[in-house]
Amino acid sequence: MLVLPLATAPVVERARTPRAGVLIGTLVLAILTFQLNATLLSAALPAVGAQLGESMQDVARIQSVFFLSGAVFGMVFSRWSDFLGRKRSLVIVLTVLLIGTVICALAPSLPLLLLGRVLQGASNATFTISFLLLSERLNNRLFGISVGIITSVNGGLFGVDGFLGGYVTDTIGWRFLFVITLCLGLVAISCVALFVPKDEPPTQDGSMDWWGAGILSLFLVLLTSLISQASSAGWADPLTMGYLVGATVSAVAFVLVESRTRRPLIPIHALRSRQVWPLLLSTVLTLAGVFSALNFTVVMLSQNDQVGYGLTASMSALLYLTPTALVGVTAAIFSGWIAVRIGWITSLRLSSGVIALITAGLAVFAMDRWMVFGLLIVMGVFYLGLFQSSVNGVSVLNSPPEARGALPGLNGACFGIGIGTGIALVAPVVAAGTVAGFQTALWISVGLTLASFLASLILRPAA
Template sequence: MSVLVPDVTAAPPRTRAPQPVGVLIGTLVLAILTFQLNATLLSAALPAVGEQLGESTQAVSRVQSTFFLAGAVFGVVFSRWSDFLGRKRSLVIVLALLLIGTVICALAPSLPVLLIGRVLQGASNATFTISFLLLSERLSSRLFGISVGIITSVNGGLFGLDGFLGGVVTDTIGWRFLFVITLGLGLAAITCVLLFVPLDAPRNRDGSMDWWGAGILSLFLVLLTSLISQASSSGWSDALTLGYLVGTIAAGALFVTVENRTRRPLIPIRALRSRQVWPLLLTTVLTLAGVFSALNFTVVMLSQDERVGYGLSASMSALLYLTPTAFVGVTAAIFSGYLAVRIGWITSLRLSSGLITVTAVALALFSADRWLVFGLLIVMGVFYLGLFQSSVNGVSVLNSPPEARGALPGLNGACFGIGIGTGIALVAPVVATASVAGYQSALWISAGLTAASFLASLILRPAA
């Protein structure tokens, strides 16, 4: 299988020595950490957040699902807008929104106010896709593959220590201090971006951003996530569920109509229909829905359940079931981009997706054994945080239509958030029963989602 290389024909010439490449990658890693730590630090703190704000388990799950849904919307908008605005300017804007949202979260007196802050924090999701685009335009094929692995490794946070840190801070100082930590990181990130990321020219000089398409697609994403959440809690015959279903279908049809009539669409519909695009998006949604809901929600809740679970504290839960997984995932991701270049990006994607499915099934079968779960999560870290995420990020850049370079990475980034939000929405009702059957059912739901993602990856084809 041939290995695709990034389109660098229109990239600005590199006039510096190789040393600034390391500075650039380091700056982008710092920017991406602002998103990742806002996602992982709070995972172990969810029970404490619910207790202090007087909210149920299902209600407090929206702290995470809202964050990722907002990330999906902002990721699409800012990734494509960066084609017109420039990569550096876009990074500065999303980091500024993150800082505002973090201050709101730290001071939030209630769950609704906390959710508003999480929406603004979700803008930082765009740091991933903008960074991949920026690197693909400046680096060779080999260096691009290596940088994809390094950037993807940030998905594991601080080698897994962020999950443990979140638990310790929650148990000692309190969960609000987690936002003080991310505020400091955000200030450092925006400073480094201003100092070290070169100011780049827009990729698209003619035409303007398709704001109608962006708005309609954002509405579609919100309605789709709301549909799945409402259906999982109230059933498909519920009046509100049916309303969301009608709205989702109408928004999807309107998006296709508008994009077909726009001179420079958010993404060409012909590309969206191709086997180079839609199977990739489906693979990302299903994998994230299955894996994140199992690792960062069901297992966390199971491990802290004193009645039918493992009865661990927040810090011990993070130490055993979040930190080791992230640590091995970060380590594997560093080398995964190099491996993907050698064996082919899509081959790497299929291999990791298949192995994730096998691991997810084993996790559902042996959920009662805390030490076997511990070992399976480490295996999952290698294939999910390591190989899969590097592969899917690389393919999203290489398969993106040349006339809309920011389109597919933006949509793929949105699928990360949609997948995570969807997965949590699907398993939250059964996890909320706090029973052995409920936890096992949630893990089987996650396993089914990963199996479907593997089938979707077999349909995917490389761009010509």
């Protein structure tokens, strides 16, 4: 069993007091501000496109830009919190979220809505900062349990948020969804101010590596743009080639800058190790495959009147989002305890393999609505439950000691990059609105999840 670094007797003792429960509850509220902004809008995408007069391929950017922004903000704020402090970082993140939510609620056009979603993406950092904060205050056993509890928030409000998003869209309108998340954000930032302990001395002296953060952020944006452009226009497209050159140059520049920086964003030697890069690759590939299948392809298929199931937004969410999330939330609560028992990396490999099999089942039985319903419930156990707890736990335990916030931040960025990449890959074929298009999208997801399982086999624990 892996041993959590930096655990000290006073910290463990403090974690056993009732205040630990209050701390976890406060962090759950903060994380919900990100999760609900992701899940509430899934069932509302067709309505947003209809009201704003935009195509489904353009509307898909509402989700992809949110997760891309989350990838960048999550990576930057997680590492910055090593210098700035965990509590102060959470307050800044939630403030940016609130500004973005107001813009989204009032946006008269897609460009302004996308701007608001970029700012809302900052809330992705609540995950990684919370994991870091808990790892510094809980012992190994309680940390495993808390990882499961925090990860369970990935399912939202026990799956009710998926149905709520569809119901509110059908009755009041999709803009009211942002009013809900605005109220939650105000409650969360108040609780963080009141209940999260004051920042202790920073885990590192010195200053944030802003050059490295800026270059890596540019790389993430160019990489996602490259995949999106290539999937819609092909690799021979001039803009695609421009993105490819830009991504390559920024990657090389990042390595050169980090090799000469005293306090790098992440040490290059750690990034090259089998403790780091296979984990990041597994996260990207799993999120790309599973999120695009569950929250995009199946949602669009279920609401398609010509070749799909012909369901309303609320009924689609009730059948294909809510049960999956409900089961996933329940499984996640226990998944951290299971991962501690069988080993974090063993848990990651097990869940990755099963996820690949389930995704293949979705591709084969795509037109059987009840088979899809059953497969998604099983997916909830292994994806929202075991996989996400395992990958989050490993990101903290495998992070280099000289940069505690580095790997959790990069892993959090991989969540957003994976989701944005997956939607970009499947959106062009889903937009065709044909049976072949939906099935092709699901087979793309199969390839991604299988590659993730292979990456998990390469992963090794930190010494």
